[in-house]
Amino acid sequence: MVLPVTSAHLDHKASQERVLTGVPRLDNMLGGGIYRGSSVLLSGEAGTGKTTLAAKMLESVCAQGERALFVTLEESPAQLMRNMASAGIDLKRWVDAGLLRLWAVRPTAYGLEMHLASLLRMVQDFDPSIVALDAMASLATNGVTADVTSLIIREIDHLKSRGLTAVLTSLVDSDEREAMGVSSLMDTWLLIRNVQTNGEQNRLLSVRKSRGTAHSNQVREFVLSDRGLDLLDVSVGANGEIVGSARLAVDAEERVAALQRAEIIDRRHRALVRRRAEAVAQVEALHASLDAEEAEAERLDSDDARRLRVIERDEAAMGFHRGADAAADSGDFPATAATLNGASSHDDK
Secondary structure, X not given: OOOOHHHOOOOOOXXXXXXXXXXXXXXXXXXXXXXXXXXXXXEEOOOOOHHHHHHHHHHHHHOOOOOEEEEXXXXXXXXXXXXXXXXXXXXXXXXXXXXXXXXXXXXXXXXXXXXXXXXXXXXXXXXXOEEEEEOHHHHHHHOOHHHHHHHHHHHXXXXXXXXXXXXXXXXXOOOOOEOOOOXXXXXXXXXXXXXXXXXXXXXXXXXXXXXXXXXXXXXXEEEEEOOEEEEEEOEEEOOEEEOHHHHHHHHHHHHHHHXXXXXXXXHHXXXXXHHHHHHHHHHHHHHHHHHHHHHHXXXXXXXXXXXXXXXXHHHHHHHHHHHHHHHHHOOOOOOOHHHHHHHHHXXXX
8 A cells, every 4th residue: 555645635633622632731832632533742852751741642542442552663562661651651451442542663663654544544444543753853864854754754643634643753962953843833732841950951842833723822830740741830040940959949949939928918917907906996985085085974974964053043042131131221121920929019108
């Protein structure tokens, strides 16, 4: 089975369905995953984790009950399964379940056309929904780079024409130039690069492009461990991204600073509560003092009112008596009982 160069046509269907990569934060960076039937390029220097990320994508698809084909030109199936297990990826489980097929072959085992024919036959027989082509640049030992690029383009076109998702890994040089020259043809391009800081080597991942997706423009630290793959936020310092142990140190400093800020805020809150209680107590004391002064003023007013009544009564009595003396002097004072008695005695004499 041979697929001529002239058979490639740009009439692929465009699915709206998304395929999860198995790395949640990467799915978020890609707007919810990669489009089914699209092509994905994972590029980076040696040791950046391109093969591991490709294996994680296939594992994610198998977990959904779909078939996956992994084509590798550098590792045997047993070695690939062992190596991926160290990153928390259990490929053997899916191989045993019949959902994953590993095809490992040396680049020199076939000519380029035979390699293409073998791949197409396997795709037809196994009918996967996703195919990973790992380390295809090593086929250059079997021909010139232009021929290898032509071969890869035909493979990608054939997979896309069948509605299959294609994942391709490729090396880049120190200037981040992709070895096979197919990056412009890929729908999604993820770049993984090594950075050396503070005496250690770490990885950074970014989305160079993703057609039809409002993807993230942020750089993330790409972490591989026995617990799996993860993407972490990076801190930015005067000398660029801060990753690895330096990032952990920055995170620790930020946590300490956050705790200190929380303590300051807590102290201020307690001080405000205390001042509020003091202010309430002062207001209550002031109200009590005002109430006491008002009660004293009312008592004084009452005492003054009583004194005024006594004075008015005394003055009235005094005025009465003074008025009586005046009446007596003028002969107009009315006769009292004593006066009448005195007059009667005088008449008797």
